[in-house]
Amino acid sequence: MVPMENYLVLSGILFSLGVYGVLARRNAVLVLMSVELMLNAVSLNFVAFAAYLDPDKATGIIFAVFVIAVAAAEVGLALAIVIRLFRNRSTANVDEAATMRW
């Protein structure tokens, strides 16, 4: 059987890749995809903890369900904002959308 630390290390690597994507990417949709990577790493962590440490109450799995639901809401709303930004500014580059008004 695979020890729990393996899942934690994998999740840590995924989360760090997501952090790099959020910080370095310029396209807003790519930033959003990196956020999805981070959310995935977090739910993997939750589920690993629940399966190894707490299989009777499954609290971490409940958390993962809520994380997935909120991530779905977040991605829908964020993509709507990206599409609106692109329509108003003809760009999806987060560096060029630096002002809060126009």
Add this chain to the structure above:
Amino acid sequence: MTTEVLWWMFAIAIVAVSAGVVFSRTVIHSAIFLILSLAGVGAMYLFLTVSFIALVQFLIYGGAVTVLILLALMLTRMGVAGKPEPTTGVQAPFGALVALGLMFTLIGVAVSTAWPGDLGGSLPGVTIETIGNEMFNNYGAPFIITAALLLVAFIGAIVIARQEDGD
């Protein structure tokens, strides 16, 4: 033994495609790598014997979220299709520094901590009954609030993305 070999194959594949998401120079390739990465994490849930979350992962992430992202990519396409463009800003080296530091911290903590109550050996498995009982007995209010949140978020998304007459 077979499980472990399979696990390592999946883990290496997930890290590789996730790196593809972050480092790929064409946005469509990033989106396809993202689909593979999400599916791989779903397979990880199967390794953890939590088939319910794996199902949810495949349905919601593998289906709905990736379709939304592909749609947004098509609607916000700037250059010629498939043409590589500079996708990282001047801040990329600092981002890499932060991410590397975070990665080593997370791995260090995960490896060096003695987790209490670690079952170590074979997993007992979490059934859908357990999840359902916990969810509706102890987390009923958050469940309803999440439902309202989803509704409000998607109505908001429609309102924001709607084509207005003046545009």
